[in-house]
Amino acid sequence: MxxxxxxxxxxxxxxxxxxxxxxxxxxxxxxxxxxxxxxxxxxxxxxxxxxxxxxxxxxxxxxxxxxxxxxxxxxxxxxxxxxxxxxxxxxxxxxxxxxxxxxxxxxxxxxxxxxxxxxxxxxxxxxxxxxxxxxxxxxxxxxxxxxxxxxxxxxxxxxxxxxxxxxxxxxxxxxxxxxxxxxxxxxxxxxxxxxxxxxxxxxxxxxxxxxxxxxxLQAPTGRTQVDTPDAFQATQLLGSRVEAVDGMRLLVRDDDPAALNAMLVRAGVRVRALGPERRTLEDTVLQVTTAGSDRVGGPQRDADVEELSA
Amino acid sequence: MIVVELSKLLRRPRTWVSIGLLVLLPTLVAVFLAVSEVAPRPGTGPAFLSAVLSNGALYPAAALAIVLPLFLPVAVAVIAGDAVAGEAQAGTLRYLLIRPVGRTRLLVAKLISVVAYTMLAVVLVAAVSYVVGVQLFGSGPLPSTSGTTLSTGDATLRTVLAVLYVGWSMLGVAAVALFLSTMTDSPLAAALGAIALLVTSGVLVGLDAAASVRPYLPTRYWLAFVDLFRDPVLYRDLVRGTLLQGVYVLAFLSAAWANLMTKDITS
Missing domain, CATH: 3.40.50.300 (P-loop containing nucleotide triphosphate hydrolases)
Structure with missing residues (x-):
């Protein structure tokens, strides 16, 4: 078209x-x-x-x-x-x-x-x-x-x-x-x-x-987000597969949430919510774009600085 | 598209207000003349005014002479200056063009609408002032400016020719304003530009030092329509005026067209 x-x-x-x-x-x-x-x-x-x-x-x-x-x-x-x-x-x-x-x-x-x-x-x-x-x-x-x-x-x-x-x-x-x-x-x-x-x-x-x-653009990233009150137990169970912990939220390197869930539950870890991590459109767009032309002065975002120094 | 433009012209309050004012001015003058019966001495004031007291049928010509120097060209400049720039300023130009209306077609439609406005204004001024003139001053056999008497049919024909000549004279102004209208997104700037040219021309016409350029000035032959009421008609200036306006119309319309065709519409 x-x-x-x-x-x-x-x-x-x-x-x-x-x-x-x-x-x-x-x-x-x-x-x-x-x-x-x-x-x-x-x-x-x-x-x-x-x-x-x-x-x-x-x-x-x-x-x-x-x-x-x-x-x-x-x-x-x-x-x-x-x-x-x-x-x-x-x-x-x-x-x-x-x-x-x-x-x-x-x-x-x-x-x-x-x-x-x-x-x-x-x-x-x-x-x-x-x-x-x-x-x-x-x-x-x-x-x-x-x-x-x-x-x-x-x-x-x-x-x-x-x-x-x-x-x-x-x-x-x-x-x-x-x-x-x-x-x-x-x-x-x-x-x-x-x-x-x-x-x-x-x-x-x-x-x-x-x-x-x-x-x-919104494809799963290969990681799974796990929401659990038993964050400590889960971290111990999953070991190095846990990439980040934020309070009760874990980011696990695993692209099969169903299998992960079964494994956690078998080990007695309570799971409140769980699902594949997806990139948001906002992430994608912010990553590839720089500040709009209506922004005048003030500190520029990283991408801009890189381009200037390059 | 032409029908659309004419419909827009006729539905616009401004059209009728400006024509109303154009008609009002000669009517006002006529009322003053009729009440005071003090005519300008022959040779002073607008053409024909000294003669209309004795014959109202001459008043259309007098009315044209009253509105011609300033009022009428300003009104035409405002309408023509608004033609494209007004659409640009309102943002409607882009929607017309993507409807799609071809740019040439748009310009032609705008031109026709401006011509329609000009002729409507001139004809209404002439018609209303005829009625007003005959009512206030009575009618009789029309004296020519050369002293002979014109038959009614002859006088009507000459008045119609005068209306056409004045209308044609205004097209030069319209073409300039239309060209400027394609240059800017501000209708005010376009109208003022055209008016500035007229004022300049008017000053130079009256300046003996500028005699060398006088025959080429757009306002030089405007008042030549007075020659239509001589007996026999003195055609020399009328023909020159018609040709000169033709050159202005052609030159500025071509420029307007060339500009519009290659212009980025960012309004």
């Missing part, structure tokens, strides 16, 4: 995107992560034909010209934007009429369907300037869904929504994905991406540093 090859964008002396090779497949729920200023938005803008690449190429829905396929793409880029003096419904009507396929026939039904999908059918006739932040966000989503796109490119789609709203939108996106829509979600909310996405790409300083399925 999206494939980029050595995509580069320079703004004057600043290299915003530096040789990115994205690979988003049909049916993916792709999470595009990275600190502020890492080049996420610039990449998205290039894919949508808003910003012209300095070098490199990309393919969107199999086409090298974004313009040809954009009618099948719904997008939310850096927050929604509307004509404040017009109603939500009127805004969507204008959006529908402005581009290809926006014939008058069926327009009303399309607008109604989009408003209903995002839960705004009751507020469609109010002027957008009277909308709350969450309502604007929903209307932005409605505009992206208006043309029943094959690909959704969403930048922070849950911005300004309350927890129920976030849940609602997540369910909506999961439903659309099950029906065949590919979702490309650009975000810095790791929890959001963990709950929604199945593949992840991480951008750092314009470079794609990780691109893998979430299952691989």
């Amino acid at each position: 999206i494939r980029t090859h050595a995509l580069v964008k320079r703004f004057g002396p600043v290299t915003a995107v530096d040789g990115v090779d994205l690979d988003v497949r049909e049916g993916d729920r792709y999470g595009f992560l990275g600190p502020n200023g890492s080049g996420k938005t610039t990449t998205v803008r290039m894919l949508l034909g808003l910003v012209l690449p300095t070098s490199g190429s990309f393919e969107l829905l199999g086409s090298r010209r974004a313009q040809d396929v954009l009618a099948q793409v719904g997008a939310l880029v850096e927050g929604p934007a509307f004509y404040g003096h017009l109603s939500g419904r009127r805004n969507l009507t204008l959006t529908d009429a402005a581009g290809p396929g926006g014939v008058r026939r069926g327009r009303r039904a399309r607008v109604d369907a989009a408003l209903e999908q995002v839960g705004l059918d009751g507020a469609g006739s109010r002027p957008v300037k009277a909308y709350s932040l969450g309502m604007r966000q929903r209307l932005g989503l409605a505009a992206a869904l208006l043309r029943q796109p094959r690909l959704l490119v969403l930048d922070e789609p849950t911005n300004g929504l309350d927890p129920q709203g976030i849940r609602e939108i997540r369910d909506l996106l999961l439903g659309l994905n099950r029906a065949g829509t590919t979702v490309f979600l650009s975000s810095h909310l790791l929890a959001e991406v963990e709950l929604l996405c199945d593949r992840v790409g991480v951008l750092n300083r314009g470079r794609l540093v990780v691109q893998d399925s979430l299952a691989v």
Whole structure:
């Protein structure tokens, strides 16, 4: 659906995107992560034909010209934007009429369907300037869904929504994905991406540093976490296989929690909880990224210092 | 897309407020003239004003002369300056482009919308001032500025031509403002830039030391529509004005197009 090859964008002396090779497949729920200023938005803008690449190429829905396929793409880029003096419904009507396929026939039904999908059918006739932040966000989503796109490119789609709203939108996106829509979600909310996405790409300083399925990134580390009130006994029993002890929590080098549990219980060690240790997405992302460009001054994190001294 | 732009233009309160003010100014002048019956001495004040007291049918031409030097071009500059930069500032430009609306198509639609606004403003100024003029001053056979009398049909034709010429003159301003509108994300900056050019041109037109560049200044031939009411019509300046505006329109529209086509939309 999206494939980029050595995509580069320079703004004057600043290299915003530096040789990115994205690979988003049909049916993916792709999470595009990275600190502020890492080049996420610039990449998205290039894919949508808003910003012209300095070098490199990309393919969107199999086409090298974004313009040809954009009618099948719904997008939310850096927050929604509307004509404040017009109603939500009127805004969507204008959006529908402005581009290809926006014939008058069926327009009303399309607008109604989009408003209903995002839960705004009751507020469609109010002027957008009277909308709350969450309502604007929903209307932005409605505009992206208006043309029943094959690909959704969403930048922070849950911005300004309350927890129920976030849940609602997540369910909506999961439903659309099950029906065949590919979702490309650009975000810095790791929890959001963990709950929604199945593949992840991480951008750092314009470079794609990780691109893998979430299952691989969250694969067990080969260690088992054991929660036990009898930490001392357990340590004695397991010996050098215990890598760390933190109060009542042990980290054991063992990739078979079931066998470990049986062994502990046979020895009379009470086990409160036990399971394979998994890397969190946060660990992965923090490991490969540096502080965002919005951080100015103050002590830098290790990775930054290393790079400076190298 | 053209229909969308026109719909946006017509649904915008600002459109009607600015046209309302444009119509109000000549109406106000007419009321003062009618109440005081003190006409400017011939040769002073805006064109035709000294003659309208005796004939209201001439008032559309007088009204155009009243709004032409400043009010009308400022209104056109504001609307045209807002065309692209306003969308950029509101963030709607990116959503239009990814809908997708081609950039050329967008610029053409914006241009048509600006032309529609200009013609709407000029026609409404002329129409309302005709009604106001005839009501306040009465109508009669129209005297030409050369002293002969014009038939009603002839006078109407000349007024229509004057409306078209004034509208065309405004397109130069519109093209400059539209070009600046593609350069910046601030509609205010675009409008001010176009107005600054007009003020500069206006100053230089009146400056004898700048006589060498005078024929090329955008505002030089604006008031040439007055020549339409001579008998016979004095076409020389009208033709030059039309051609000169054509050059400005072509040059700045090309520049606007070239700029928009190669621009990174980061708003």
